[in-house]
Amino acid sequence: MIKQVRPSTVARPIGSAIKSTVGAAVSGSRSLASVAETYYPEEPVAPKIVSATVPGPENAKAIEKLTKVFDTRAAYFVADYYKSLGNYIVDVDGNELLDLYAQISSIALGYNNPAVLKAATSPEMAISLANRPALGNFPSSDYAEILADGILAAAPPGLDKVWTDLSGSGANETAFKAAFMYKRAQERGFDADFSSEELESCMVNSKPGCPDLSILSFETAFHGRLFGSLSTTRSKPIHKLDIPSFNWPKAPFPVLKYPLDKYAEENRAEEDRCLAEVERLIKTWPNPVAAVIIEPIQSEGGDNHTSPYFGQGLRDLTKKLNVLFIVDEVQTGVGATGKFWAHEYWNLTDAPDIVTFSKKFQAAGYYFSEPKIVPNLPYRQFNTWCGDPSKAIIARAIYKEIVANDLVARTAQVGEYLIGKLEALSTKFPTKIQNLRGKGTFIAWDMESPEVRDSFLKALRTNGVNCGGCGPKSVRLRPALVFEEKHADIFVDVVEKVFQL
Amino acid sequence: MIKQVRPSTVARPIGSAIKSTVGAAVSGSRSLASVAETYYPEEPVAPKIVSATVPGPENAKAIEKLTKVFDTRAAYFVADYYKSLGNYIVDVDGNELLDLYAQISSIALGYNNPAVLKAATSPEMAISLANRPALGNFPSSDYAEILADGILAAAPPGLDKVWTDLSGSGANETAFKAAFMYKRAQERGFDADFSSEELESCMVNSKPGCPDLSILSFETAFHGRLFGSLSTTRSKPIHKLDIPSFNWPKAPFPVLKYPLDKYAEENRAEEDRCLAEVERLIKTWPNPVAAVIIEPIQSEGGDNHTSPYFGQGLRDLTKKLNVLFIVDEVQTGVGATGKFWAHEYWNLTDAPDIVTFSKKFQAAGYYFSEPKIVPNLPYRQFNTWCGDPSKAIIARAIYKEIVANDLVARTAQVGEYLIGKLEALSTKFPTKIQNLRGKGTFIAWDMESPEVRDSFLKALRTNGVNCGGCGPKSVRLRPALVFEEKHADIFVDVVEKVFQL
Incomplete structure (x- = not known):
């Protein structure tokens, strides 16, 4: 039998959380309420902003370096994926942002998810990458x-x-x-031959x-x-x-x-x-x-x-x-x-x-x-x-985790909780939250104008929350499936704080 | 410092060759002549056909299984990439074929190349896969x-x-x-604005x-x-x-x-x-x-x-x-x-x-x-x-290996050797090798007709060589950059043998 490569040797995210959770994370189903805690016991309890500005000085250096070799004009910030964990994305200045955008809706289970890391370091992954x-x-x-x-x-x-x-x-x-x-x-x-006219004209x-x-x-x-x-x-x-x-x-x-x-x-x-x-x-x-x-x-x-x-x-x-x-x-x-x-x-x-x-x-x-x-x-x-088998292996790991932890039902629950809190907030700020809509945590609302929306998204980042926009003036929430009520609470608090700025 | 995941724990190719060569393979430049031997000391010395037909019975079973979930009508055979090594691709029947097609020209350094496996099992690979x-x-x-x-x-x-x-x-x-x-x-x-007509018509x-x-x-x-x-x-x-x-x-x-x-x-x-x-x-x-x-x-x-x-x-x-x-x-x-x-x-x-x-x-x-x-x-x-950073990491490993081992110059050498042997063979079989042409090992020739070419490619496989076609009636050679004179000798021998069938 091929020896499994231990994911715990691979990453060093915030507080080395993965090291201590790999065993738990891959050992089957848990109660709906505790998924993120089981995955990410060392996930930050709140966003942390350490640079005077967001993005900060290290980001400026990193962008300068990257700009020499890649188009960075659309970059929000340069991320440190070694340190990112769960629902938190960490930038090169060490800012820890609660992430409700998740790589334009492309991270299913949070950063450095143990089950995904396990798949990423499996023998079949190595074989599929080296012999594509x-x-x-x-x-x-x-x-x-x-x-x-x-x-x-x-x-x-x-x-x-x-x-x-x-x-x-x-x-x-x-x-x-x-x-x-x-x-x-x-x-x-369905069984007819192509005509010679088709064969020539194409x-x-x-x-x-x-x-x-x-x-x-x-x-x-x-x-x-x-x-x-x-x-x-x-x-x-x-x-x-x-x-x-x-x-x-x-x-x-x-x-x-x-x-x-x-x-x-x-x-x-x-x-x-x-x-x-x-x-x-x-x-x-x-x-x-x-x-x-x-x-x-x-x-x-x-x-x-x-x-x-x-x-x-x-x-x-x-x-x-x-x-x-x-x-x-x-x-x-x-x-x-x-x-x-x-x-x-x-x-x-x-x-x-x-x-x-x-x-x-x-x-x-x-x-x-x-x-x-x-x-x-x-x-x-x-x-x-x-x-690409290497991506199909990741997809399988994601699918199995979702099933094992009932993450779709969990996301429906969390979404209901989150939209309830946003509804309450919208009665307080009716011009700032218009047309609130969503299913699960796939939630959006409109703001007054593209400019207001864009400033709002920037202010969110300065206050420790990464989020995206869509359409002309909508705010788009796309957290991972490990987003929980406690994250919703933090998010809504930051939104309210920014509304009051 | 992050502990390196050892590639030797990952694969079990033919004769466990990788296990013994990882150290050597990543430690810098070697003489031009010995690259493949250093990489792949346990590479087969010749093709090995173990099934009565090629593809064989295990392949039929694997195709039947795969056909339930994927379109297999273009499949030459189902490969076992755990066992493939260097210039040899192994199928699920255990046949070991010298591969001059290399995944439609897409394998640079042979199967289970130690340097590529090292990149595939590196911490940065795991991070890039789990946090794309x-x-x-x-x-x-x-x-x-x-x-x-x-x-x-x-x-x-x-x-x-x-x-x-x-x-x-x-x-x-x-x-x-x-x-x-x-x-x-x-x-x-370059600095002009788009017209409103452009913005609307698009x-x-x-x-x-x-x-x-x-x-x-x-x-x-x-x-x-x-x-x-x-x-x-x-x-x-x-x-x-x-x-x-x-x-x-x-x-x-x-x-x-x-x-x-x-x-x-x-x-x-x-x-x-x-x-x-x-x-x-x-x-x-x-x-x-x-x-x-x-x-x-x-x-x-x-x-x-x-x-x-x-x-x-x-x-x-x-x-x-x-x-x-x-x-x-x-x-x-x-x-x-x-x-x-x-x-x-x-x-x-x-x-x-x-x-x-x-x-x-x-x-x-x-x-x-x-x-x-x-x-x-x-x-x-x-x-x-x-x-995709995970692919860029593989590209970097491939590039560094090519440079460290001067594999481009080596391929030019081997190509000259191979085309010389094919030239000699073409004088013996002038209708079977027409318009021989190539640079490096990127070599092709024409046969008499598409049918003759297709039968020839099948017969090559039955005799332990995997090769492709291109154009209406050409044979297309696309070995990896670790293809050497000894492989060229085997290839030309098999070609001659098939010509004489």
Whole structure:
């Protein structure tokens, strides 16, 4: 038997917390209330700001050094991941910030999570990194198990197959490719040969070999930044300016009033309007629509929610019009909404055709179930790596921890607690917390203007809390699944303090 | 000081070779001749076939299991990377194959290389995997050093900046985005604001915000399989069928006669013809060309070489016509051609504007030098991860090993030896080895037909050698940089044996 590498030899986070908790952290289920304490008994009890300014002088030095080799203009601060722990990110000045942004919603279980570190230092991780396979041609002997026990065990209801890729953009783009091939196969016949005209025209990027098909996306959507995914992204001009794009249709996204239950009737009318427009666009767009893609909650675009009625409406409509229904769970997936997949809130009668994932799972790809979504020939959906076992190993560790500790239910609980406290705060500061909305800890609210929001986020950091924005003027909370009531208390206290500045 | 995790506890490759060699392998430079022996003293001395058929019965079982969760139709065989070592890949039946394909040209230093395993089991690897940063927003304190000592230390002559991504397709697509933004900035003025018309039109994927610019690529080129990169890929219909594509121009690639020096004059005329056509296309294509992209040796398309004359001609032409010159070194880069970057053979008077990389470096991205190739605002070239430190750590280990052991010069030597032996063999089998060509160990030849080539590759595997194809009927050799004369001898013997079957 291969000797396990001990994670405790690897990291030196705040107070060497990992060293003392590895045993506990990987030994199965705990009560819902004590997860973070079991993981992170040495996690800071509160944010700590040690530099006179945030970011501080060491950060300035680090940025200067990094700027010589990398674009740092978007950097909030330079982080010390050796010292970060649990819900706290530590910067190079030694400031310890409570992190409700978690690498743009990409850290599932907190910093230096013992179970993830254990996977990261496992023999199979070393083997997968040192011998990265071209999975399509030379799959590894353990990939079936890695997928079955991890990514596939986590598959959304009704879906049982996966294609793995490397990023959210890549996941969506390979899903689009699958949708286009499926659409043309329906037209041509699934077993029909390509015509010589198709074979020739595709080599000069022309019809019929490269058909003028399209993907329908929604106003203020974000699906990635490569050429296909960017053609479906509609959140901000900065993403799209100067980049050639496909002539693909954009439907209106329901502009709902919050709280949703209070405005149920008005919201229903708005959703009907949008569904009708989706139908009209699919029926009339000059480039036939192969698929509709939607986020269950638009994230980058401003935390815009959808209702079960709208989700089911889209499912029905896409079935009726024979286009695929792609749900982009790159940001919403893996538990933060209080369901493992946010579209589970829709209670669909039929599963989506394709669900894409990345971010918190580290691994990326798309789920599906219809066998014919696999193209009729090998090498049609293909690339050198076809995924990355090292990320699939991390995804498996994350999935197992989430299940063992019931972290999705826990996040639903904590989210309810947090939004309750924010609701109370909003009655005190009604202009500063508008349109409060959320599921689980996947929470946002609007402020008065982009400027007010941006200053607020800066002031939060100065007061020990790292948080992000989305849309024009929203505050976006994206803590890890180990965020607890005690962290919520600290967060709300800091928010109130900053509001009073 | 953090205790180093010992790589020797991790793997159990053939004969536990790693255990005994870690010390030697990481302790600096050795003589050119003994590299593989120092690394891999327990590497097999010859291929070993133990199953009655190749692939064998265990492979059939593994494929059956994997097929339940992954598309295996392109699988050559299921590999056991725990047992693979150096130049030998081991399958699940225990067959030990000499590997001249190396995961589609993506394994730089052989299987279970001790230096790469050491990096894979280092504390910084564990930290980078367990706390994967959103590098644009929260860069890690060690990323500057990881880049400076690794990816950037390896930069091609004249280039000193890098943007990191995740795959070859992603590297090329982000390079295209940089080229488009640069082109429009030249037209608009680098400090000019976007017009309101641009800001509005880009949100509906239209001009002028999303301009109809293009990238010029070459006949039989391969640059990736996402929507932008696929629009420049022109090697095989199977890559492109049914996928919408941009209306971008394709120039003829010089069809050279081999050996190149024998046909210098005819080849020069062919290259002039192609250069003239590139110029004509750039001047007349309806969608203005922002950049030309080319592989120094077209790989997937059939190992089609270019001469220094042609490379310099393109450099001159792109400068004259004010379009960027992108050299795609995804497959040719990192030493296998006998230069670290294959375009070094061109001896350019001015460096290319952009050079892309991936595969053997595991990390991916693009090099450049012109500061204005960085867009004028943050968040224009951006995504969640902006690269992956775990891959950059592997790239650094690979680069340092290559330098410490002079593996590029060594590969040039071995390549000369190998091509000499293949030349001799071609005089004996002139129909079976046609158009033999190569630089370093980056070698190919043509066979009589696709069918003959495909049968030959299968027969090679049955006889203990794993090798790939490219183009319609070429055999493609892509061994790691630890491939030596003794491996060349074995390979040529097996080839001759198969020819005689």
